[in-house]
Amino acid sequence: MTDVTIAGTRTRWVGVGHAVAEDDAAGEAAGREAAAAAVQGADPALVLVFASPFTDLGAVARGVRAQAGPDTPTLGCTTAGEIAGLTVGSGHVVVVALGGPGLEIRTASADLADGPRAAGSAAASCMDGIDRPHRALLLLYDGLFLGRSEIVRGAYSVAGAGVALVGGGAGDELAMRRTRQLHGDRVLANAVVAAAIGSDAPIGVGVGHGWRRVGEPIVVTASTNERILTLDDRPALDCFLERLGAPPGVDSTDETWRIRALSHPLGLSRPGGEEVRAVIGVDFEERSLLCGDVPQGTMVWIMDGDAESVQAGTGIACDEMLASLGGHPPVGVVAFDCAARRNLLGPEGTAREAEILTERLGAPVGGFYTYGEIARTRGSRGVHNATLVLLGLA
Amino acid sequence: MLDAFQQSPHQLVEFITAVAAREDGVSAAQAAAELASEEFDAEVGAVIVGDRLEAAVGFGSAPPPAEALCAIRPGLGVADLRGVGIAHVAAAGWDDAPPGRLVVARLDRGFAPEEHILLLGMARGLGLTLRTIEALETERRLRAEHQRQAEELAERQRLLEILLDIQRSISHRKPLREILDAITAGAATLLGVQRVSLVLDDALDPGRPIVARTNSPAGGPAPAGDALVASVHVNGRPAGALVAAPPEGGEFDPADAELLTAFAEHASLALTDAQTLQAMQEAFHDELTGLPNRALFVGRLEQALEAPRAGEREVAVLFVDLDRFKAVNDSIGHAAGDELLRAVAGRILGCLRTGDTAARFGGDEFAVLLEGARSAASAERVADRVIEAVRRPFQIAGKTVLVGASIGIAYGDDGVEGADELLRNADLAMYQAKRDGRGRRATFVPAMLTAVLERVELETALQTAVARGELSVVYQPLVALEDGRPTGVEALLRWTHPTLGTVAPSTFVPIAEDIGAIGEIGRWALDEACARAAAARRRRPWLRMAVNVSAHQVRDPEFPVQVEAVLDRHGLPGDALTLELTETMLVDEHGDALAQMERLKALGVSIALDDFGTGYSALRYLQQFPVDELKIDRSFVAQIGDDPDEGDDAVVRTIVELGRVMGMHTIAEGIETPAQAQRLQALGCRFGQGFLFAAPMPADRLEAWLEQAAPVCRAA
Structure with a gap:
């Protein structure tokens, strides 16, 4: 064709x-x-x-x-x-x-x-x-x-x-x-x-992009080029899941929360506007987020979107x-x-x-x-x- | 904009963390320019240090418009930037040395006040970071320099060890093959090359050279580049060559050539030795004097050290170096110089017992091996005899020639590892003897080795002492002895090293002269002292500043120009300054020094002779030179006792009298008691300095001292 x-x-x-x-x-x-x-x-x-x-x-x-x-x-x-x-x-x-x-x-x-x-x-x-x-x-x-x-x-x-x-x-x-x-x-x-x-x-x-901010900002307190290690001085994954409303004790077997985590990018406030970073993976061992290009010290928001937005x-x-x-x-x-x-x-x-x-x-x-x-x-x-x-x- | 304002502390942390992670100033500036442009969503970020554009982003591979960027002053504005266009700009500066600015430029909108505040924070952080990095870079450079020196020492030590091994093999008549292998392997190791070959003409089969080589990868091609070649001789006739293939990706330098020549000489030695007994004797004897050469001496020394004997100090080595030989050789010609060396050899032999070994190491270096030197005194007695024998005039080619000998003595004590260490010890002692004032002997003590290492450390530290702010100038008032009123101030240099503490000028000034740092240090001290003089003279226009200058400074043809520039810079008339020179300078340098002093005098500057009486200046020099003041050395002042009948003031009296006759002031140094001051005054000395009046003091206390000593401004 x-x-x-x-x-x-x-x-x-x-x-x-x-x-x-x-x-x-x-x-x-x-x-x-x-x-x-x-x-x-x-x-x-x-x-x-x-x-x-x-x-x-x-x-x-x-x-x-x-x-x-x-x-x-x-x-x-x-x-x-x-x-x-x-x-x-x-x-x-x-x-x-x-x-x-x-x-x-x-x-x-x-x-x-x-x-x-x-x-x-x-x-x-x-x-x-x-x-x-x-x-x-x-x-x-x-x-x-x-x-x-x-x-x-x-x-x-x-x-x-x-x-x-x-x-x-x-x-x-x-x-x-x-x-x-x-x-x-x-x-x-x-x-x-x-x-x-x-x-x-x-x-x-x-x-x-059409994503919008949810809740209060969070500070990236430790990160590398590829990962966010801590948010607000807590293990990044724990803080992230809590903000998404996950119950305590979610682990790698919980597919629902894993997918939900992956469908919420992070928004970085920049003078010229907002930039979005996708969370492309979560590490339940290290309690970190696979999300690159987020420098330490940056303030971020969890972003939410639906088909319409x-x-x-x-x-x-x-x-x-x-x-x-x-x-x-x-x-x-x-x-x-x-x-x-x-x-x-x-x-x-x-x-x-x-x-x-x-x-x-x-x-x-x-x-x-x-x-x-x-x-x-x-x-x-x-x-x-x-x-x-x-x-x-x- | 609320976000930007809320976020600024975090952005600042992000910025400073990223910039501080850089290793050098240039990449820190580069990172700062880039991050600042990103933080503000600006097209352009730039860092200006001093008046120079250090880094800029936004202009791609085109050269950034440095002039336009450097013209942007701290604050907010608009600028036309080539390649980007007319942009809103914001700049913030820092004041740390060197001062600088962080600049951002944005096309689509201006900068809000809170953005400017963030930029200010970033600029301050960058200034601090650059200063820290600079300090670290200096530290790193110094460490690298230390490392390099240590490696050089180790390398030299290695060369010595390998050559000594080879010499030992030769003197012990090891198989020729073994010796030649040791030579090629040693040369390859020290040159850092794969292959060193010994190519020899074979008398039995001309045209087919014998090749001995090392580390030769079979069939492997030699790296490209020029090989290094050194001739090998047998019985003085060319017999082949030592050939080094070039190192991988490198070239040889002149030091490599010298090194290969040293190995080639050893190969020549070994081959000659192997050929005939006659040849061997030649190979182990100095051609000129017939004395054993270094190789034979080392062999005998090894044997002496290895032989089991009862008691200590059985073996002693004298290292003899002629004084002034080079000057004599230059003036009488080389042939006569050779004759002189032969005569010296004869006189040295005349001082020895049968069984002692005298050797010539080359040039004007001789060595003596004493075996069974039962007491320390006997080696020292031999040394004294040699010094005495060499000191007597020589008749060479119808002329009377005078030279001297300086001798270092070292004993084969339990602590000594081997011949090389013993020789090195004797060598160090010889240098000490030279330093003590030629024509002397010195016996090795371990402190001499420590002193050499300490000196290396001091040399390194001294290179950067000015830059690191470790030098300071203190001031000692000069007073009129009749009423104690101040007339001037002497500037004295001090060095406070962070770990070694206070280092005396008598220690570091000679080192600074040797390593060529005295020019910079002297300029700095002169400038400091003149700045202080200018300040003090605002209320006391009669005050004079005395500054010590070294012979090296005076020798610099630019020195009078420098002095003039410093006087101009601080608005001082020439007669505000006295330059203090040592009297030995008049003797050692007198031809050039006279012209220099006349140029200085033309500026109105006074000249004082420091430590007068300790050297051996002839009256003739005093008459020739335009000297204004004589400073009486503290050692003579100390001899004046409290009781006028007991002390010895003959020297002081003579100097004061000399000054009076020649129309020079005399100034006594190191006055400690009122009795000394009274006596000096009675002898006619009108000025002095010393602890009795005031100790040297830092600049910030000088003004207060002057205020209490001379509260009234005399010129008023």
Whole structure:
């Protein structure tokens, strides 16, 4: 099954194609099919590939490049679900192609083993020499790597305030075992891959989550890059469960409370607004929360959301993205939508979300469900969780 | 904004914790710029220290607009920042040395007052952190320096041990193969290389060299780079070479070349030794004097130490070093210098019994091994005889030549481990003898070794004493003896080390001179004293400041310029300052010193000769130099007794008389009793200083002392 949308102006165009790929064998054909649909015989400047972890990303890449051309800059990753227009779910390959004379693209990749900051800087080095009036750096990285703040810091140190940072963490359909990244024809693990986008027309970014604070603030009294160890000087898990109303003595066998814990992210108050951090695991042994990028000394709130409030976040992201295009209509949009939102919305909610995006944006939408999002258009921070980030090209 | 305000203590903690975790100032500033920009959701964060932009984020890989950022003053405002645009800015500073500012810039909105308060807190925290880090960095550097020195000492010790082992193998006639292996292995170890080869021409099969090598990985390629080569001789003729493959990823330095040459010389020795008895004799004897060389001496010493004997002090070593040999050699020429060395060797031998060994170690170094030296006195007697013998004039190439000898003595007591340790002890004692004033002997005591280690420690500590604020200046008033009114003040340098306590200037000034730190210390002390003089002279314009200067300072051609600059800086006329020099300087330095002193005199500065009478300055020098004052050394003042009939005031009388004739003031140092003061005055000495009037005092007590001693401002 192929779904095709091509939109564009005389100068720029964005195409989104997708195909089903539920096992390794289907990878190459699905790649070729989705790419053919996205490219439509044109000559793309950049091809983005978001592939289900159930298929072989290397095979997908071969198919995509056979169709899009072996020299076309290609970037991609595995996902926790794929988005292509109104088609939302698992087991797909989605290809987003962009092209036209007003665009300038360069790509790079870096190994997180060299340290997240160094990797962020190295990936961002592809911005060098891009001097179009509107610039963005798209980053895809191993979503199981905790401590993204350093990746963003590294990228910001090279890109600077004049470049929007946007992107998402590669997923593996919540298996939490391994993710893959794609740069050209190379399939990478534990990596950051990046595309520098320079455009003559505006590039818009929108962010929305729809979570709201519950109760009184709590101080993070001890934390590492990956974990919160204590809240208000008590073991973090005990304090967290108590705030959620759990009875004393909840242990690892209590599935209800474990799931409830995972569906409540933490909100960090920041001068520019609120940032959300997902709690991606709880450690009953150490009584800690697996929740990264929350510095010691930060004040946090437990956040609550339902399908309705989270869907409101979708609208906020659309409005913000359109506003940042300054009245120019988008020719296409890339969506980085958190896997936590997909969980909370359920199949009906995600279908509704796809409708909202398509209606409000009036342009082809392609993207994936992420493990963490990146968006920086002002200030110098850009780490998000449980959030929808939209990148629109005019 | 309520959140931001509520959160500020936590944000401050988060910020300071993260910044303080950095190891060096640059990365702390980098972290601070970054975290501050994140905390305020600002595009730009920057840290300025002094007037320099230390760190900035927000400008990507483009150079940050340093000038615009440095121009942002503490407070709130707006600035146009290249690459970012027109932004709201907030800046807060700290005053700790060096002062600095933390700056944030935000595009979309201004900064609220509570944000500014948070920024102030962050800036103060950053200032404190940077200061702490700087202190830690200094500490770390010092520790690394100590470590390096210790390693260097250990390395030198290792070289000595390996060479001694080889020398022992040679003197014990160990198999040649074994000796050559020891040489290549030793060289490889000390050079830190994989492979050292000994390549020799084979007389029986010309064109196919014999190769002895060590640690050679079979067939392994040699690392790229130039190999180091040192020639090996047999019977004085080139016979091959010692070749070191370059170290992995490195190059050789000149010290490596010297080291390899030392090993090559040992290889030459061993080979020559093995060839013929004649060759062996040559290899173990000094070519110039015919005396045994170091290797033979060490071998004999080893044997002497190993031989079981009853009683102590059976073995003694004299380490003889000629005084002034270099100067003599330079003036009479090298051929005559060689002749002199031969003559010295003959005189040394003339002082010894049959069975004693005299050796030449090279240059002007000789050693004597005394066996059966039954009492301490006998080794010392031999030393005295050698000193006496060498002191007598030599007739060399028709000229009379005078040299001297300084001798260190060490005994093979129970505590001595071996020949090398005994030789080192004698060597240390020889240096002590030199320090005591050439032409002397000194016997090793363990304190000499301790003194060497202490000196190394002092040298290191002294390098940073000024920077660490460990030096201070105290002031001792100078008075007119007739009525005790103050006329001036002498500035005296003090060093208080955090663990060693107070270190006497007589200890640390010579060290500072040796390690080249005296310039900085002297400049600092002169500046302190002049600052104090300027302050004191506001109410007492007649007051003069005397400052001690070392020969090294006076030798510096820039010194008069420095003095002029210091006087200018503190608004002092030249006649407010007296520079105190030691009299030995006139003798040792007199050519250059005269020109320097005349330049100083041109500034109006007075010159005093310190500790006068203790050196041996000739009248001629006194006449030549523009000296204004003579300071009578405390040792002569102490000889003046309370009872005028008992004390000995002949020297003082002579100096005062000399001063009168030459038109110089005399100032007596170390006056402790009223009787001394009266006697000095009676002899015609008009000025003095000492505990009788006032002990040296810190700057903050000087003003009070002057106030009680001279309450009326005389100029008024």
